[in-house]
Every structure is written in structure tokens, then in C-alpha cells.
Amino acid sequence: MTGSLALTVVLNGLTLAALYFLVACGFSLIFGLMRTVNMAHGSLYLIGAYVGYAVFEPLYDQDVWWAWYAGIAAGVAAAAVFGVAMQAVLLGWMQGQELRQALVTIGISIIVADQLLAVFGGTSRQFFAPDAIFGSTELPIAGRYPTFRLFQIGVAVMVGLALWLLLARTRLGLMIRAGVDDRAMLTALGVNVPLVSLAVFALGAGLAGLGGVIGATAQPVAQGVDARFLLTSLVVVIVGGMGSIPGTAIGAILVGVAEQVGQALFPTYSVILTFAIMAAVLALRPQGILGRPA
Amino acid sequence: MLEITGLDVHYGQAHVLQGVSLSLGAEPVAVIGRNGMGKTTLCQAVMGMLPASGGSVRLGGEEMLGRPANRVARAGIALVPQGRRVFPSLTVDEHLRLVSRGRGARWTIERVYETFPRLAERRRNGGTQLSGGEQQMLAIGRALLTNPRLVIMDEPSEGLAPVIVDHLVEVLRALPGEGIGLLLVEQNLGVATDVCGTVAVMVNGRIAATMPSRALLADEAAQRRFLGVSTGAQH
Numbered sequence: 001m002t003g004s005l006a007l008t009v010v011l012n013g014l015t016l017a018a019l020y021f022l023v024a025c026g027f028s029l030i031f032g033l034m035r036t037v038n039m040a041h042g043s044l045y046l047i048g049a050y051v052g053y054a055v056f057e058p059l060y061d062q063d064v065w066w067a068w069y070a071g072i073a074a075g076v077a078a079a080a081v082f083g084v085a086m087q088a089v090l091l092g093w094m095q096g097q098e099l100r101q102a103l104v105t106i107g108i109s110i111i112v113a114d115q116l117l118a119v120f121g122g123t124s125r126q127f128f129a130p131d132a133i134f135g136s137t138e139l140p141i142a143g144r145y146p147t148f149r150l151f152q153i154g155v156a157v158m159v160g161l162a163l164w165l166l167l168a169r170t171r172l173g174l175m176i177r178a179g180v181d182d183r184a185m186l187t188a189l190g191v192n193v194p195l196v197s198l199a200v201f202a203l204g205a206g207l208a209g210l211g212g213v214i215g216a217t218a219q220p221v222a223q224g225v226d227a228r229f230l231l232t233s234l235v236v237v238i239v240g241g242m243g244s245i246p247g248t249a250i251g252a253i254l255v256g257v258a259e260q261v262g263q264a265l266f267p268t269y270s271v272i273l274t275f276a277i278m279a280a281v282l283a284l285r286p287q288g289i290l291g292r293p294a
Numbered sequence: 295m296l297e298i299t300g301l302d303v304h305y306g307q308a309h310v311l312q313g314v315s316l317s318l319g320a321e322p323v324a325v326i327g328r329n330g331m332g333k334t335t336l337c338q339a340v341m342g343m344l345p346a347s348g349g350s351v352r353l354g355g356e357e358m359l360g361r362p363a364n365r366v367a368r369a370g371i372a373l374v375p376q377g378r379r380v381f382p383s384l385t386v387d388e389h390l391r392l393v394s395r396g397r398g399a400r401w402t403i404e405r406v407y408e409t410f411p412r413l414a415e416r417r418r419n420g421g422t423q424l425s426g427g428e429q430q431m432l433a434i435g436r437a438l439l440t441n442p443r444l445v446i447m448d449e450p451s452e453g454l455a456p457v458i459v460d461h462l463v464e465v466l467r468a469l470p471g472e473g474i475g476l477l478l479v480e481q482n483l484g485v486a487t488d489v490c491g492t493v494a495v496m497v498n499g500r501i502a503a504t505m506p507s508r509a510l511l512a513d514e515a516a517q518r519r520f521l522g523v524s525t526g527a528q529h
Contacts, residue, residue: 171391171392174384174388174391174392175392177381177383177384177388178381178383178384178392180383181381181382181383181384182379182381184343184363185375185379185381186381187343187362187363187364187367188341188342188343188363188364188366188367188373188375189364189367189372189392189393189436189437189440190364190367190368190393190440191364191392192364193364292382
């Protein structure tokens with residue numbers, strides 16, 4: 001493999017990792033605070049992508065320059081609102097009953113998939129990135145590389161930094177971290193933990209929606225990708241450690257790069273690599289790379 | 295200030311609190327009793343962390359039962375729980391910032407640091423890097439920062455060195471002067487009687503007796519009956 005090809009493969013891996021991180025960090029946050037294994041997390045990705053597209057398409061047809069940005073805003077908002085509704089109407093009442101919540105969210109994911117199919121049909125869709133981030137950029141060694149993919153990595157880095165700032169520096173962040181440690185004690189200090197939970201659900205779901213629009217710009221979105229992103233999110237947070245944002249970043253990079261390197265070196269068996277990583281982590285460090293023992 | 299009447303709590307089939315009644319004014323009251331008598335359950339039920347099956351808990355005439363713990367806390371009750379329960383992910387300073395109600399309040403972060411200079415030295419340390427005594431100071435500082443009318447302390451002296459217990463007693467004795475009520479749950483009879491003039495004895499989920507501290511200290515037979523110890527072994 002030449003140096004330029006190797007670098008391109010790694011960059012492709014990082015691009016994929018960026019998308020996985022965007023989707024999985026919401027999953028990880030929600031699990032960390034509420035112990036809810038949100039099996040409908042892939043559906044939030046789909047909702048973001050499809051609702052975003054529904055807003056984007058007519059604007060794009062009219063040649064409006066901000067069509068894509070409007071799609072992002074709509075996708076994030078739709079996923080966040082849906083996530084909040086899920087928590088407020090269904091999951092909040094079963095706080096602490098993990099199995100019941102998992103079953104309910106599986107039910108939600110089936111309903112959402114069918115409704116999206118009914119409304120948007122089975123054809124795949126793809127956003128067109130705005131001119132500023134379209135085309136390709138000349139990179140040293142790797143040569144020309146799609147600008148949008150670099151943008152995608154940039155967005156993930158920004159989101160990661162913003163989340164770190166939120167958790168480390170703000171009062172909401174303090175509440176989230178304290179809630180991950182001891183929900184009951186946090187409540188006894190006068191904090192309305194259900195309200196904090198709603199905020200975390202809005203944040204986590206909104207990030208999944210952002211992932212949906214970004215992902216559907218990089219490659220077409222179609223019915224069924226929700227399962228793929230749910231599965232990947234699970235693998236990423238199991239590898240990185242449930243509830244840890246830096247852990248999620250490490251998990252996303254490992255899984256994303258492994259997938260791309262695997263596809264370049266041994267395409268037929270590349271899927272095995274992802275699960276080999278997961279099996280190795282579970283065998284050596286069951287709580288995940290940066291996870292705390294339960 | 296606090297009026298508990300006929301408080302009942304069940305864990306499944308077990309009737310853990312059986313019609314507990316206790317009233318507390320400006321003077322601190324201690325609740326003593328052996329392990330498994332329902333003392334911690336009483337604290338958690340008053341705080342709203344456990345559902346009660348009957349009775350009433352009033353703070354300044356307002357019913358607390360049935361409220362979630364955060365609203366009980368907002369109404370003015372603070373809990374220093376058994377085992378301190380500091381947050382492992384938060385530093386000392388972050389604990390205090392989490393509950394601080396701002397500069398206008400009576401208890402501010404600066405005042406907590408003045409009361410417990412040791413915490414100021416450890417402000418950047420994580421909750422689990424602290425010694426037992428420091429964790430206890432943090433749990434108390436955290437509770438005071440909610441500017442409560444009443445503090446419930448569940449076995450604050452448990453596992454602490456005698457010199458730290460002395461400092462703790464000093465801090466607790468200052469609370470009534472601040473107008474803060476104190477319900478002190480203790481197994482350490484010395485601490486309970488040092489801080490509180492009145493002692494309620496809990497046996498099998500009931501208040502078996504309420505008496506002045508001096509009367510209990512003078513009555514060795516009662517001490518053996520209620521606690522299984524004599525004062526000589528304590529404090």
C-alpha cells in the first residue's frame with residue numbers, strides 16, 4: 001500500500017469515526033445519566049435525516065444558499081423534540097426499569113421506521129452540501145480529498161469540545177456528572193433530576209439528528225440505516241466505556257478506522273475486525289477503555 | 295419546626311417504620327438506636343427519598359410527604375446522608391458550586407471554606423480522593439449551601455477519628471445559633487448527648503422513649519437496654 005493510499009484510508013476511517021462519534025455520544029450521555037439503553041437511537045438519526053431533507057429539498061430547488069443549513073437546523077430540532085417527547089411521555093415513567101425501557105424503545109424504533117417508510121417512501125435520499133464545503137481540497141501526501149469529509153471531522157471535533165466544555169464548566173454539566181454518580185443524592189440536594197434528564201435527552205437526540213443530516217450528506221440515507229447506527233453506537237460505547245465522552249471518541253476512532261482499514265486490506269472479512277475489537281475489550285476491560293466499573 | 299406524626303414505611307411486606315412521631319423545635323434532637331432499627335429509613339422518608347405509606351411530615355406547617363426529594367430540599371430540609379455520598383466525578387469546588395444559591399444567600403462557598411479550611415486546601419481534589427473526615431465536611435458544607443431551615447444528619451461521626459469528631463461536634467453545636475434546626479441520627483451516644491439536649495430512642499421502627507440527654511446519661515440500665523453499650527465505651 002502506498003503512503004498516499006494508506007493516509008486516504010486512515011482519513012476515511014476518521015471521517016466515519018466523526019459520524020459515529022456524533023451519533024454515539026448522545027447514546028452514551030443518555031445511558032450515563034438515565035441508565036436507559038435507547039434502542040430507538042438509530043430512529044433519531046433517521047428522523048433527523050428525513051425531516052432535514054424534507055425542509056432542505058424545496059429550498060434547494062429554489063436555489064436558496066442556506067438550504068442545507070436549514071436542513072441541519074430542522075433535522076436537529078426534529079430529533080431533539082422527538083427525543084424529549086419519548087422521555088417525557090414514555091421513558092420518564094419507567095425510570096430505573098432498564099429492561100422495560102429497552103423494550104419500549106425497540107417498539108418506538110419499529111413504529112418510527114414504518115411511519116418514515118409510509119411518509120417518505122423507500123427511495124434513498126442525499127443532501128447536497130453547500131458550495132463552501134463541496135468539492136475537494138489538496139492535502140499533503142494524501143492528495144485531493146473531499147472537502148465535506150474534512151468538514152465532517154471538524155464538526156465532530158467541535159461537538160466534542162463543546163460537550164467537554166458543557167460537562168466541565170457549566171452548572172448543567174455539574175448536574176449531569178453528579179447525576180451519573182448518584183441520582184438520588186442529587187435530587188436530595190434540590191435538583192429537579194427529571195428536568196435535567198429531559199435536557200440530556202434533547203441534547204443526545206439532537207446530536208443523533210445532526211449525525212443524520214451530516215451522514216445523509218456524505219452518503220445517501222435509506223430505510224434500514226437506523227439499525228446500522230444503533231448497532232455501531234452500541235459497539236462504540238461498549239468499546240469506549242458507557243457514559244464517557246472521551247471514551248466515546250476513542251471508541252468511534254477505533255471502530256471507524258478499523259472498518260476502513262479492514263475494507264482496504266481484507267474486504268470480505270472486514271466486519272469481523274469491529275467485533276474482534278469489541279470482544280477484546282470485553283475480555284480485557286469489560287467496563288470499556290475509559291469506563292468506570294459498575 | 296418539624297412535626298412527624300404516625301409515619302409508616304413499608305419495604306414490601308416489612309413494616310419498617312411503625313407510626314413514628316417526633317417533633318423538633320429550635321433545639322436539636324438526636325435519634326439513637328442500634329443498627330437496623332429504622333433510623334436511616336426515617337431520614338430518607340422525611341427527605342422524600344422513600345415513599346411513606348402513611349402519616350405526616352410537616353415543616354413549618356407545610357406537608358412534605360408525597361413531594362419528590364428535590365421539592366423537600368427546596369422547602370428547606372437538607373440531608374447529610376449515611377456514608378456521605380459525595381460524588382466521585384466532582385471535585386470539592388464543583389460539589390459546592392453545584393448547590394450554591396449565589397452570593398446573597400446566608401451560606402456561600404467562601405463561608406463553607408472558612409468553616410472547613412481543610413476543604414479549601416483540597417478544593418481541586420476529587421470526591422473520592424478525600425479522607426473520611428474531609429468527605430464528611432464536604433457533605434455538611436454541601437447541605438448547608440442549600441441554606442436549609444433543618445438539617446438531617448445520618449450518623450455523621452461514623453468511622454471518624456476522635457479529633458475530627460470533636461471538630462464535628464463544634465460545628466453542629468453552632469447550628470442552632472444560626473436558626474438551623476438539627477435532627478441528628480447517631481449511634482455514638484457521646485456525640486448525640488453533646489450536641490442535643492433531647493434524645494429519642496428508636497427500637498424496631500418505633501420511638502420507644504424520648505428523654506432529656508442528661509436523664510439518659512444518668513441511666514445506665516436504659517443505655518444497655520436501648521443501645522447495648524455503656525457510656526464508658528463511647529466517645
